[in-house]
Amino acid sequence: MTVFSRWFGTPSDGQKTPVIVLLHEGLGCTAMWKNFPSQLHNATHLPVFSYDRPGYGLSGDLSDSFQEGYLEREADQYLPAILRSAGITGSIILLGHSDGATITLMAAANNELKIEGAISMAPHVIIEQISVIGLKATQKLASDTDFVERLSKYHGSRTSKLVDQWLSAWLSPWAVSWEMDNYLKQIHKPILFIQGTDDHFGTQAQAVHIAGLVKSSFKAHMIEQCGHIPHLQAAETVLHQVTDFITSLNLPK
Template sequence: MDILIDTNRLRLSNDPKSFNPLLSTIIFLHDSLGCIKLWRDFPEELSKSSNCNVLSYDRQGYGKSDSFSELKRNKKYLHKEADVLAKLIDQLALKNVILFGHSDGGSIALLAASLYPEKIKGIITEGAHVFVEKETLQGIKDAKVAYETTNLKDKLAKYHGKKTEDVFRMWTETWLSPSFKDWNIESYLPGIQCSSLIIQGENDEYGSMDQVSSIVRKTSGDSKSLIIPNVGHTPHKEATEVVLKKTTDFTLNL
């Protein structure tokens, strides 16, 4: 059941009142073009295999959430999302929280675990970024071409509706802006005390293995990498069985 949290202007995938308070809760954080529906049935499958509550939400401006309040971002836009996430955890009185973040969602997970270590039990990231590199920028440039020359816009509109143009423009304009080239959150990594599983596809079109190496090397908690061969930026879709097994093992061992 979808419920609206007015104070955060977000759309949730489940009613937290139905959660088992004795179980951990995995919160799914979507990517820069994502939303609840684009996770498909992966959260439910992980819930069954790990015996955890699961919750995903559309960040403001995405999916079925409210429209963006601001139509221009600065270098702290992911920090703001980490703050919103922390407020959401408090508002819903969630305990033993595990974060599963994809791309932008992965960066948000890293920031939240560093800024609010007492709220986070563990984190799983896929294709997370901690700095800007040429692979990221080229991937976004290629996406711009696809948006203008293929049916990518129509595909995204199925999920974001009238917000589609803003979703795509704010992503591309922010990351391709000259002022964003020195964006870097590596200084936050030592503040991550919980265990983490850092997943990346070997052929990720938006980032190199340097992203994974930096995260694993600089976090304070027990951090392990999972590099999956022959897949790109969305391992949970491209190699579902592998990701499901490894993330299940990770959550059960926390």
């Protein structure tokens, strides 16, 4: 299977410095991070690695993309395999958004990965009523051909299928009671949580739930007048929070 990836900054020989690994949102891809990866590299002076998950962007298709347990498979199986394929064997810092933020937290429970810390922007660890309302609003928006056409710039001819399958998954019966508590209870790595106060998919309840279960240091930042995409809607604030968090990890230079 072909997996598209891109580096922002060059990893050091033998990967002596940590790599920031980006995990995109539920309908996203590397290109949809826009300028953020470059900004992140410039702010942290660390190499940044981004990839399109199978079924997205410029990567190949995946037959079971949105069957029940798809996020778990991304965290437990595909992420470690993609890191190995990319030659990333040293320390990493995970940074994910939305679906990618959830995968980030799941992966942070994996002690076999050399994770120094994890940054989770607008994750979903429980399904709130606002989450369902937001999904149904997106479903209505998806009936607008302009919405699909805009996304097709990134996902090509499979865009309609991608949107339909992703929405169907999160509006299916299994999603109603979905949670990831078993993962959260196994996290011993420092976590930075970032979310906008105007996020239409989740509230501060997500942060409260995470804080009550993880076994590690946990910092939560709610950004005022910011929606579901903090790294684009409040880039300067996010970069400041991320760089402060990475500095607090006291990584070897």
